[in-house]
Amino acid sequence: MKISTKGRYALRLMLDLAINNTGEFIPLKLVSERQDISVKYLEQIITVLVKAGYVRGLRGSKGGYKLAGKPEDYTVGMILRLTEGSLAPVACLEGDTNYCERADECITLGLWKELYEAINNVVDNTTLADLIERYNSKIGNDYCI
Amino acid sequence: MKISTKGRYALRLMLDLAINNTGEFIPLKLVSERQDISVKYLEQIITVLVKAGYVRGLRGSKGGYKLAGKPEDYTVGMILRLTEGSLAPVACLEGDTNYCERADECITLGLWKELYEAINNVVDNTTLADLIERYNSKIGNDYCI
DNA sequence: TATAATCATAGTATACAAATAGGAATTGAG
């Protein structure tokens, strides 16, 4: 029951881009230094975010990445699902492919559904903007979004 | 973010013992047939439950297992934590050993705490008795607890 | 044309998941 580094790093990556946004493209080298994650690993993770259209990339010198939209457009759930895959606590709740023949008589299925909903409820009701705002008001720090 | 088979099977095991309880010890062979899980794997899983005192075992002929307490005494959380380990979605929320030096400046920590609480809230407020009761009222079936 | 960056693909080490296997110890029944 752990969120993998891919999911966690993707979230930190998006937050880093949001917080340090100046309108320019931000190279992964800078993100790497700030977040203490290797550029190579970040490249691998950001690929998915680019393909999903959450992030725009520009090659070459003066290149880098920036969020395609605004921080309030991206929920934690969107980002985690993209990098982690489904957040379902059991496979039988994922799509139609993993149908379990025990489903009808399954005593625990209801529990897993409840758990799934509780998880979704948290991640789908928190945006990047929320996280940044909460952090600022807590610390007294003031990131410029 | 998946519950492993150990956790799921442990839950099914406990539920099976609760539902099929007659006062006698129930051999794993029967549980195995009903739940379609190998006896050998069940043995491995039940060891933990016995050591925790959730289940009592008796060796030899006419031996087997039975719940030490009543179904309402055992929450899903107790059982999952025993077999899965902590249900924390990130390691830094587990005990004092995994302290993260980024904790103070971590923007995502609050989110993980919220997620952790949501998960705990579900599993700690559901007992074996709840699951059985819900199942009976849903299906019209009537297990004898 | 040099440099800084993304983009694409492959490779690797480690740990964990999900079991299986073999046998010793115990108990109850005949």
Place this chain on the structure above:
DNA sequence: CTCAATTCCTATTTGTATACTATGATTATA
């Protein structure tokens, strides 16, 4: 007192996923 059924104990295996690292091609700016 022995047999069969069962728990108990410890190892071993197999597969898969995680968490990276490595290499090189492509692209854009100055």
